[in-house]
Amino acid sequence: MSKLLEVKDLRASYGAVRVLHGLAFSLDEGGVTTLLGANGAGKTTALRALCGMVKCSGEILFEGKNLVGRSTEDIARLGVAHVPEGRGTFTSMTVEENLHLGAISRSDKGNIQKDIDKMYDHFPRLRQRRTQQAGTLSGGEQQMLAIARALMLRPRLMLLDEPSFGLAPLVVKEMFEILSVLNREDKASMLIVEQNAALALGIADEAYLLETGSIVMSGPAKQIGADENVRRSYLGY
């Protein structure tokens, strides 16, 4: 399998505080990679660096193109869809308008309505709420809307920041099932940042462990999940 994303020596800082100290990770075409780590390890910053929301140095090769220094909107137009922490939905707009916005940079206008219907099939709850303001949805529904909106871009790569954040265990389970279906059936490549390591390792092919801005361990997800020592010292379960 060819590499869809290859990150080398990624460094970023907020003012004088260095947050990432030279990360290197990669993602296969059609694969799922997860970045794990505790609060403050730099997971969110790594994702934000990938889509141009934080200044960074190093190399981020996406389909051979370096993303470092590109603007967020250009990166989105290259096919990178980011589902940010806290979801970033357009709360004052309706569910359907949010989905339309996800596809706003696409040029194949004819297929958009078809894709919206597809999203409603994946997430039937959104169909019921299509004319409702997104801010009135429950946390789980908003997260689903955020994922659906990202999919509307027909992304080559999806970046998911803490998709389980603030959701009830049942909802989380349902959502990861949907993500796994999307990965299998639509061949969506995903980079998932999670604190809930067990869940993320269940869906991922590759895993990287982050500790205060550096990668301390990496490998196939199964192997990392099975390693007793790793589990106890880093994953806490």
Place this chain on the structure above:
Amino acid sequence: MELFTQQVLAGIATGAIYACMALAVVMIYQAINHLNFAQGEMAMFSTFIAWQFLEWGLPYWLAFILTVIVSFVAGVAIERVVFKPIENAPVLSHVVIFIALYSVINSAAGFIWDFTVKSFPSPFGSSPLFGSSLISAHQGGMVAVTLALLLLLYMFFSYTRVGLAMRAAAANPASARLVGIRVSWMTALGWGMAAALGSIAGMLIAPVVFLEPNMMISILLYGFAGAVLGGLTSPGGAVLGGFAVGVIENLAGTYIPVVGSELKLPIALVVIVVVLVFKPAGLFGRVVVSRV
């Protein structure tokens, strides 16, 4: 009763002026989430440009269209040159620039065209409308143009992709970038559209109040009052608010003895304060519902 009807009609006629301006105010508010204090002066300057075109002998409608285009381009240019460099600055910096623009444009107009009052032609003529002496053909035309602009704006924001992208860029710039919207160009487009709308308002207002560099000062205030009354997020509300302010002003001037014609302007301020206290989103503004 006759007096009352007369005053209401006259109020609607003046209200058309405010409604036109309120529409431009709402337009810029949709794009940048601020009120632009220089909006009235921009409209005044555009009207002078139209006047200049007419002086050069251009036919009215050609001058009209050219002015709208020039104003649109100038609006975009102002955003690119003046506001783009300070896009991350706090609100107060923007307010200072608005005020600076206000006086720069005002002085520039006085410098170029001097401060003498000029008359500006109306495309609709000034004959009475339907034989009524209360509302002239020009005022009727203004009401019609305002409503037509409103309809166009509504369709633009509700049914076009660019309109949707503009709303998204204003509501949540960070998320808008993540879906690939070029936010700063949306802002520039908003400025251009507001400037174009303002130029139309200016050209329609000038035949009523006469053209001079200070023509917009009180009108902008009424425009703000109309926009706040109707709701800054609602173009339709703003237009209705503009008409309402015109009617309120006229009725108050007639029936409240102390008000008279001298105290009409404070009525606009009273309307702003009362609305902000009791219904901060305006009568028709969208109250954003959110779960906590």
